[in-house]
Amino acid sequence: MDDNSAQQPARDKGLAGKLALVTGASRGIGAATAIELGRRGAHVILTARDDRKLEQVEDTIHAAGGTATIAPMDLAEPDSIARLATAIGGRWDALDILVINAAVFVPLTPVQDIDPRAFSRALTVNVAATQNLLAAFHPMLKRAEAGRVIGVTSSVGASPRAYWAAYASTKAAFDNLLLSYALENANTTAIRAAVVNPGGTRTEMRARAFPGEDPATVQPPENVATFMANMIGEPFPNGEIISVKDAR
Numbered sequence: 001m002d003d004n005s006a007q008q009p010a011r012d013k014g015l016a017g018k019l020a021l022v023t024g025a026s027r028g029i030g031a032a033t034a035i036e037l038g039r040r041g042a043h044v045i046l047t048a049r050d051d052r053k054l055e056q057v058e059d060t061i062h063a064a065g066g067t068a069t070i071a072p073m074d075l076a077e078p079d080s081i082a083r084l085a086t087a088i089g090g091r092w093d094a095l096d097i098l099v100i101n102a103a104v105f106v107p108l109t110p111v112q113d114i115d116p117r118a119f120s121r122a123l124t125v126n127v128a129a130t131q132n133l134l135a136a137f138h139p140m141l142k143r144a145e146a147g148r149v150i151g152v153t154s155s156v157g158a159s160p161r162a163y164w165a166a167y168a169s170t171k172a173a174f175d176n177l178l179l180s181y182a183l184e185n186a187n188t189t190a191i192r193a194a195v196v197n198p199g200g201t202r203t204e205m206r207a208r209a210f211p212g213e214d215p216a217t218v219q220p221p222e223n224v225a226t227f228m229a230n231m232i233g234e235p236f237p238n239g240e241i242i243s244v245k246d247a248r
């Protein structure tokens, strides 16, 4: 047996032994959040398309003494979410934490020039998949003692910005889905849901949106991960958009 006592994770009362599903866990904010949840003692199911990167995140969690399972999938593929829910439901009874983080960016352009295919893909991954995830995992979240759902949004969802409409309108719809879900569950189940606005964060998506920016001038994804893990480990305000910047 390996002696990994020196690498025991800093277990967190609110997270130890919980089951968490993180979408977009192959890189960026999702990978950092999955690693942080794993470090604090949650078993983390990692999803995204890139299985090699998912394995690297899984290895990082294992190396820190945590546990994880990878589930490579494309959120845009019909039935992929239903298949994921069947696989997870076959192994676990309840899901404690769902982090809906995966999203795609759409290049900036005036509204009249939005590429319909790119827009349709973003509507599928950022919006339709969100409703599919909530539908597929609602029964398992309800069976948890206190199901927690966090959606990762962007400030442009609530504040329109010239040339950002394609991506921003998917985030507006995303916020509405999550916040409606929070209201529906407020007095009927133990599920709580909120939306986190990370603010500018050093990731591939950020580099695509701001190609001229020096990445060193924005926060690393680990900041957002710590914020979200702290939030999930405590009772958090239901149905609110919570900004990482405002909480500093």
Ligand code: NAP
Binding pocket: 023, 024, 025, 026, 027, 028, 029, 030, 047, 048, 049, 050, 051, 053, 073, 074, 075, 076, 100, 101, 102, 103, 104, 125, 152, 153, 154, 155, 197, 198, 199, 200, 201, 202, 203, 204, 205, 206
């Ligand atoms: P990122 O580095 O581009 O990561 C996006 C993640 O989503 C990747 O793991 C990607 O994995 C996954 N993904 C994309 N399409 C997918 C699909 N069809 N099926 C399954 N997984 C898919 O972006 P990020 O910056 O970390 O963004 C994370 C969240 O934060 C997003 O919701 C984004 O809108 C939000 N956000 C970011 C910033 C920022 O400054 N970075 C600011 C505000 C909001 P694969 O490619 O392996 O599938």
